[in-house]
Structure formats: structure tokens, C-alpha cells
Amino acid sequence: MKTILITGASTGIGKATALYFADKGWNVIATMRNLVPDSALAGKTNITCLQLDVTDNVSIESAVQKAISKFGKIDVLFNNAGYALAGAFEAVTESQIRKQFETNVFGVMNVTRAILPNFRSNHAGIILNTTSSGGIITFPLYSAYNSSKWAIEGFMESLQFELRQFGIVIKNIEPAGVKSEFVGNIEFISNPVYDNYSNSAQQGTLDGYKNAPTADVVAKVAYKAATDGKKKLRYAGTPQAGFIFFIRWLLPLKWFTSIIANQIEK
Template sequence: LNLTGVKLYSLDVTNEKSIEDSFQAAIKDFGKIDVLVNNAGYGGVGVFEAATKEQIQKQFDTNVFGLMNVTRAFLPHFRENKAGTLINISSVGGQITFPIYSLYHSTKWAVEGFSEALQFELRPFKIKVKLIEPGPIKTEFYGRSKELFRKPELKEYDHYMDVTYENVNKAGANAQGPELVAKMILKAANDRSYKMRYPVGGNAPFYLAMRRILPNGWFTGLVRSIVEKGL
């Protein structure tokens, strides 16, 4: 990648030294940081019972604790400058859930709760907190950035897993491109208001609206219908 004014840094969100080194390098090169986008994450897919302790820990280390570690490293800079925008990439799955995404969605619910609390803490310092909530987007989430949880001895789940997994893959195949999310991130970064949530792509706005409007029993029935018939 060779773009004017763009510098790339290697950053591992699960390694605090890597985070600090990248932060210091960016400060050295640019003098000031205005926007932090927390985008690192991957999806663990499968029924919860099939996930190992190590897989559960890894999912939260990347999607939640890594995001928190990066945020913690950058906040003093924002606070001292009385300015800054923190953008956390969440998901439509941060407010609603689908089967076989129990781990991934639980990390996104954590990101949503963390971000919502953080906006109160940081507003006195004029720091804005934004959440980008994508629906199905055509990225490597449906490829190499996905980890499948499955155990041969849990055959009772096989049919349910196969049907649900097929329908989820259909959603990925028909998803819109990542450019849509990139534009929404840019919009959020330039938004001077304290608006927090930005749903984008697929049926994300529809799902989130239905979550707010429908009684819980109706909404969960809608989700079951969607999963059984295909997203």
C-alpha cells in the first residue's frame, strides 16, 4: 500500500507492548491522533457447547480485551487534548443474536455496553464515542477470519448446525461490499455530534428497528423464522 500521507504500523491488540509501540510511532510521525478505530476482531461460529476454553478465551482476548487495551493506551492522549473520537466496530449482533454466534455476539454485546458507558465518562473531556454496527458485509469474516467450533461427539447438533450455517453463508454471499462500512466510518469520524450508533449494510437498520419496536416474544419468533428460512 503506497498512499500519500498514509503510514502502516504492525499492531497486535493482544500484546500491550505492540500497542504502545504503535501509539508512540504514530505520535512521532503525526504529532497528534484525532481518531482511533478499533476494528480488530474475528468470528467464532458454532454451538457454544462445542467451543473449548481456549477458543472462548481467544475470542474475548481479541474482540473485547484487545479493544479495551488499545482504547486504554490512547485515552490519555485524547483527554489531555480535550478532543478525540473513538470508533468501535461492533455489529448488528451487538444488539440482537443469532444461533451459532453465541460467542461472537456476546463479545459484541460487551463492546456495546463498554462503549455506551464510556461515552458518559469521556464526554466531560469532549471525547466522542461511536459504534459502527454492520449487518452482513462481504469481507474475510466469512472466510479466513472465521473459526468454526465443532465436536464429532456432539452429533445431536449436526442437522441444526448444518442448516443454520448454510443460511448464514447465504447472507455472506449476498452481502454488500466493505466500502459501505468505510464510508460510514468516515461519516462518524467527521460527525461533530455525540450521536453514538451507526447501523450500516444489509438489513441492519431493519433488524435494530424491529428489536426496539416488537415485544421480545415476537422478535425472537422473527429471528427463528429468519434462521430457519435463510437470512
């Protein structure tokens, strides 16, 4: 039986993926920074919930070691925990941006570093990452979030070279808008100088969530990426993301950014 360790499994994409893999017969280590698993996770005998805060190396090491002692090895790591800081660049402080990078970038690096010795000794392992469509393209007011997700795209694209010799494969899952706790958890920072622009642009972004799919859609993509045997780096996490990437590939950047501006800056 294969084993997956998931970060940020308390809600949204992480939780949906934990349930999906468990239903497919996998051992699932559903990690969360506050160990209060809901009944859906607690009700599955093949889901083990562990505390792991991606900004705390002690909790990362402890969760990874507990998982390895229980299951012998981990087959798939799913770096999924994350949140968005939004607002005009001049509105957000350096410490708010550092906090964004602590979770979305250094958190991913730290969990990856903790698991690599196990993957190397097994001569196998898959690292899945929830980046975002916002790791390939950008949106108004999301310069901090976009740069954190672009950082992971670049980090993982480079890391894959040195890990190939150990049979370790990297795959990035890139969703566009998904219904989860994500929107409610956006840390939106105002600044009077930008408020006219920010309020309407943020509303334009939120309008895009009206027809967003649920997190199960991304869970299925994560499962496909974990099991398709391909050495493919990027997966559109939702159909809308696939459509956006196609348009981005088709058009010059200048035209593409005009479309984004027209959609969002209403």
C-alpha cells in the same frame, strides 16, 4: 490535517476505511498484526502502515507511540480488528471463547487505554468501534461472538460518560453482513450432538451474505461518524442493519426471535 489510527486494516472494513479516509485527505495509520500491507495501502503517501496485534500490549504501545511521534496527535481511533467464533456453546472450549474475548473485547479495551492519555491531553478525540448488528441482536450459534460484541456495546455505552469531560466522543458502527474476509475467517466448531442443527443454521447465516454489501459501505458510515460533529453513540453500519434495528425496535422480543429463527433455522 486530521489523523486516524485503524486496527485490523489488512483487509475488509479496516482496509476500505483506511483507503476512504486517505482519499478524503486524512493521515491514516493503518495497523495490522502481520505487517504485509498490500499495494493499495502501500501506494498512498498519506497512509502509514504499522504492526499492531490487539492481543499484544507491547505492539499496541509501540504503534500508538510511533503514530503520536510522527503526527503529534491522533484525532480518531477506529477499533475495528475482530473475528467470529461460531458453533454450539457445548462445542466450543473455554480457551476458544477466551481467545475470542482477547481479540474482540480486551483488544478493544487495551488499544483504547493506550490512546486515552493522548486524547485527554488534546481535550479531543473520537473512538469509533466496529461492533456488529450482532452486538444489538443475536444469531443462532454465535453466542461467543454475540457476547463479545454485546460486551463492547455495554463497555462503550458506559465509558462515554466519564470521557465527556475531556471532549472525547464514542461512536459504535454496527454492520450486518459485509463481504470481506470475515466469513472465510469464521472459526466454526462442530460437535456431533449438534451437527444436524449447526450445519443447517450455519448455512442459513451464510445465505444471508449473498446480497451483502462491500466494505466500502461501512467505510462511508465510519467517515460520517468521524466528521458529523454529533454526540451519537450508534450508527447502523449497513442499510440491512438499519432495517433489522427498526424491526427489533418495532416488535416484542418473542416475535423478533421467531423471525430470526425462521430466517436462519431452515
